[in-house]
Amino acid sequence: MLTIIASVLVFSVIVLVHEFGHYKAAKSVGIRVYEFAIGMGPTLFKIVRNDTIYSIRAVPIGGFVQMEGEDEDVRTATSFNTKTIWQRAVVIAAGPFMNFVTALVLFMLIAFSYGVPGNQINEMAENSNEYRAGLRPGDKIVSINGDKVYIWEDIFYEIINPDNTYYTVQYERDGQLMQSKIDNNYRKIIGITTETEDGKATTKVSPSDVTSSAYKAGVKKGDRILKINDVPVSTWEEIIAGVENTPDSQEVRLTVEREGNTMEISVVPSTQIDMRFNTKLEKSFTTAVLSSPYKTVYYIELMFKTIKQLVTGKLGSDALGGPVMVISMVGEAAENGILSLLNLAAFISINLGFMNLLPIPALDGSKLVFLALEGVRGKAIPIEKEGYIHFIGFVVLIGFMIFITYKDILRLFRI
Secondary structure (H helix, E strand, O other): OHHHHHHHHHHHHHHHHHHHHHHHHHHHOOOOEEEEEEEEEEEEEEEEEOOEEEEEEEEEEEEEEEEOOOOOOOOOOOOHHHOOHHHHHHHHHHHHHHHHHHHHHHHHHHHHHHOEEEEEEEEEOOOOHHHHOOOOOOOEEEEEOOEEOOOHHHHHHHHOOOOOOEEEEEEEEOOEEEEEEEEOEEEEEOOEEEEEEOOEEEEEEEEOOOOOHHHHHOOOOOEEEEEEOOEEOOOHHHHHHHHHOOOOOOOEEEEEEEOOEEEEEEEOOEEEEEOOEEEEEEOOHHHHHHHHHHHHHHHHHHHHHHHHHHHHOOOOHHHOOOHHHHHHHHHHHHHHOHHHHHHHHHHHHHHHHHHHOOOOOOOHHHHHHHHHHHHHHOOOOOHHHHHHHHHHHHHHHHHHHHHHHHHHHHHHOOO
């Protein structure tokens, strides 16, 4: 029930913001809006105000703003297609823009409410390469590989770059600048996360995601690990140590308890760059303001990188997720608390804004392409032809969505 409520709330708010962007921009340039709808399918509720229908539909995914002249050849002072190219572009881009603004606001809310990990070291493992290189708790990291850093994300994404085997850090201690060259720390992972009880980590685990080796090996949410390589474990720390101490080229043997039954699962570990220190939480106004746009821009850049990896084949279709997967993620985030839910909502909002700007027929990005062509040609492409192209794109998108949903269901039932 929590998953359903959280999913409906997250999707509804994000879609509402997106469509409100289109709606507000249309109204600002004098375009008549027939209907402002949240959801798809049959109408559950509607109200009419100033010749505009405001409705809630039965299926809480998607939404639309129906404008005069957008999909029909209507030539009036209040129709979409009689406005200037610039005005129409603003109306189309306003939806994705509002998604990015929403993410920015959510990140800022998180920063002001919970704080943001800054650039001053808080805790550090004494067996880390950073400690051996001379860094200590209290040091303030100024730059990594010559790039200035202000928050944890700056530090994290510089260090975990898989193209580097070391990094150069400049840090401040007692007013003096110091510099060290540090080799990366590495650790073995199998792709599991701990489930907390009363705020404490336990031996009950979940796969970190559907692409993890633990998931592929058969580990399920709620499995309790009893042994690692036949060695009993009673804490999350012992699980981490057990995986780490597994000899190279050997599988990690898990003994797990599931619904009263005990079973053996073998998981192939992988190697990951390890961060063995963290930084202090900061709640200053400056940190909150700086970190929020940084995170928003970072995730937009991440979308570009993901598209590139899909095109080049570095990522397969298994890495993609549809509504079923997203709903599952929202449910897990809701169980983990409001902070996780807000972070995921911000990410989904960025994702929606970015995807809508792709030049794919039926999406906002393709409409902007048609406007650009109109500017170059000096005349608009006939609305019937544009509509036909968008219809084909819509059919393809629906087919793609069905395919992704099918993959989600296969993953869900491990078929």
